[in-house]
Amino acid sequence: MQQTSTIELTILMPCLNEAETLAVCVNKALGYLERSGVVGEVLIADNGSTDGSQQIAESLGARVVAIAEKGYGSALNGGIEHARGTYVIMGDADDSYDFSRLDGFVERLRAGDELVMGNRFRGGIEPGAMPPLHKYLGNPVLSWIGRMLFRSPIKDFHCGLRGFNRQSMLDLHLQTTGMEFASEMVVKSTLGGSRVSEVPTTLAKDGRNRPPHLRSWRDGWRHLRFLLIFSPRWLFLIPGTAAFLLGFVGVMLLSFGPVVVGRVGFTYSSQLYLAALTVVGYQSVLFAILTKIYAQQEGFRIPRSRNFDRLQKRISLESGAVVGLLLFLIGLGVAVTQLIGWASNDFGPLEAGTTLRAAIPAALLMMLGSQTIMAGMFLGVLSVGVKRS
Structure with missing residues (x-):
């Protein structure tokens, strides 16, 4: 032999x-x-x-x-x-x-x-x-x-x-x-x-x-x-970013009133669906980022991306908590303002369109804030140093 x-x-x-x-x-x-x-x-x-x-x-x-x-x-x-x-x-x-x-x-x-x-x-x-x-x-x-x-x-x-x-x-x-x-x-x-x-x-x-x-x-x-x-950028990041931008911009535009394009009008019902699109898109972007971080730590994607390394250094449990809390508080502030206005009218009937146009972006910001905080916490879990064989 x-x-x-x-x-x-x-x-x-x-x-x-x-x-x-x-x-x-x-x-x-x-x-x-x-x-x-x-x-x-x-x-x-x-x-x-x-x-x-x-x-x-x-x-x-x-x-x-x-x-x-x-x-x-x-x-x-x-x-x-x-x-x-x-x-x-x-x-x-x-x-x-x-x-x-x-x-x-x-x-x-x-x-x-x-x-x-x-x-x-x-x-x-x-x-x-x-x-x-x-x-x-x-x-x-x-x-x-x-x-x-x-x-x-x-x-x-x-x-x-x-x-x-x-x-x-x-x-x-x-x-x-x-x-x-x-x-x-x-x-x-x-x-x-x-x-x-x-x-x-x-x-x-x-x-x-x-x-x-x-x-x-x-x-x-x-x-x-x-x-x-194996390519979270194309599967999650790019579609998620497009969905998030379309949904978020649409929600904010409709918060000022109905939008008419040709013979088609968009109002608070469209705003509600756009808010759902925003949440799905944002979740997809977060998943792409977390997947890439995990993959790099496990050595799946080599060589490491310099641009992504710079981004990774700036995001952490603490930064995610700060940004998420800020978004949540802005949304909560709008909700509290609406509650105070409702109380000043002795909690009487509300005009549905006006109320929803403000309530939807407020609820959206609170959801995005909560997602950001939880993503930051998960990033903290990924960042815990472990002994590898």
């Missing part, structure tokens, strides 16, 4: 009942290592196969590790941990990727790139290899969203053939267990400032007779959900 320190490359394949195509993939990978002179190994991360895949791989000279936790991400994470190579090239064991043509990946890895993605749209997709839904909608749209949200240079986010520096990938602490693992790897590498590149690769038709493990809508949604949750 070769010593760990002498192995440059691990060719890693996740496996779940791949007996039909596994031998072809393993032989191509071993053939590449022999032809190229790269010192390496072929590693099969088996996720509970019951069709004899393990025996097939071992008989051909591959190393097999059993990964108990189910899922595509779990199998790959386990395989990366067990890999002995400085570099890892991973790919599906369904014979859709050609493991005999890995020179481009090795060249970029040796040049110092920490993640090298295959690009199937540049390398070529054989007829029938990718469903039209994936080729023209799923992959292009999800890759575009990933580039937009995270400023990633990758144009094929979900290519299954990719190479990376093993230690760099371990340092990212990848967590997802399912198909969204593919997106997590690209997103965290990009956010972490890793050197990322692409090389053309081909995609052949799946060599198996059974349906693939991939489920288009379910797994597509899991990828999209991961991309959105």
